Amino acid sequence: MVIDKKYIILENRHISGRTWLLRIKAPELVNAPAGSFGMIKTTSDYQFDPLMRRAFAIADVEGDEILFFYDVYGRGTANLTTKRVGDYINLLAPLGKRFFPEDEFENYVLVGGGIGFAGLSLLMKRLRDKKKNFIALYGVRRKEQLSMLDWIKENNFKDKTLIYTEDGSFGIKGLITKDLKEIVKDNKKTALMVCGPKGMMKAVVKVAKEIGVNTYLSLESKMACGFGICIGCVVKNKKTNRYDRVCYEGPVFNAEEIEI
Numbered sequence: 001m002v003i004d005k006k007y008i009i010l011e012n013r014h015i016s017g018r019t020w021l022l023r024i025k026a027p028e029l030v031n032a033p034a035g036s037f038g039m040i041k042t043t044s045d046y047q048f049d050p051l052m053r054r055a056f057a058i059a060d061v062e063g064d065e066i067l068f069f070y071d072v073y074g075r076g077t078a079n080l081t082t083k084r085v086g087d088y089i090n091l092l093a094p095l096g097k098r099f100f101p102e103d104e105f106e107n108y109v110l111v112g113g114g115i116g117f118a119g120l121s122l123l124m125k126r127l128r129d130k131k132k133n134f135i136a137l138y139g140v141r142r143k144e145q146l147s148m149l150d151w152i153k154e155n156n157f158k159d160k161t162l163i164y165t166e167d168g169s170f171g172i173k174g175l176i177t178k179d180l181k182e183i184v185k186d187n188k189k190t191a192l193m194v195c196g197p198k199g200m201m202k203a204v205v206k207v208a209k210e211i212g213v214n215t216y217l218s219l220e221s222k223m224a225c226g227f228g229i230c231i232g233c234v235v236k237n238k239k240t241n242r243y244d245r246v247c248y249e250g251p252v253f254n255a256e257e258i259e260i
């Protein structure tokens, strides 16, 4: 059930680069599916600029607390940085209808580029709970952008994560797709779960096609409503030849279905 409510902020702090962490108390949302997202109203009650809420992946659930990681780009996210512990924020969540499949496959390779890794972190926890075999790849340009490193360490995912930096300043030097073919050992029992910038997704899909592995993409799109009304977030579905709403039919799609 989607809930529209104000939640108290427990933490809102800068981590590194342009990334901030937001922690709220939201017992109603502890069962949010991995891959779901929320729309946050970044202004206070009597401010309406920017008018629309902003979309963020539910990055983690810890007890009755929910975690978001957000990169600061424009007015909405800049507003969010002004929120203090004890303030209340309005959140509409959990949103989306299709999420990452957690049970269908034996092996999972999670591929997260930049802040897109926040779209996969809850999935890591859920796969671990289900005792699934998985590995996560986390790729950025340079080490300052590895804003989720502490989260990875604190949650004991160091041995489950391969880190790629394009300039070689941390982890493995190169693009996140560099070792993908070798990592996917059994393409019939394995699936890729991908979240990140469009260019990275395209590169991953290209490799995935070459090796014939199931691939699921968590898409981002400009969103105004977040629940299927404004038709602002559509993506072409190649199978139906129609347009799907990322917020409503997605945000997770089989890579074979859609044009990115």
Ligand SMILES: Cc1cc2nc3c(=O)[nH]c(=O)nc-3n(C[C@H](O)[C@H](O)[C@H](O)COP(=O)(O)OP(=O)(O)OC[C@H]3O[C@@H](n4cnc5c(N)ncnc54)[C@H](O)[C@@H]3O)c2cc1C
Pocket (backbone or CB within 6 Å): 037, 050, 054, 055, 056, 057, 058, 068, 069, 070, 071, 072, 073, 074, 075, 076, 077, 078, 115, 118, 119, 219, 220, 221, 222, 223, 251
């Ligand atoms: C389903 C979904 C989940 C998302 N999850 C996350 C998340 O977990 N963490 C997160 O940080 N973001 C996430 N995003 C992206 C986030 O919603 C946007 O970055 C945010 O809405 C920007 O709002 P703003 O008001 O700060 O910027 P705006 O004022 O809307 O934009 C300001 C400028 O920045 C550019 N811009 C905005 N967003 C981005 C971006 N993401 N990348 C590059 N340029 C951008 C715009 O084109 C514009 O030029 C998600 C988006 C979707 C649809």
Ligand code: FES
Pocket (backbone or CB within 6 Å): 222, 223, 224, 225, 226, 227, 228, 229, 230, 231, 232, 233, 234, 245, 246, 247, 248
């Ligand atoms: S954001 Fe309005 S339909 Fe998707």
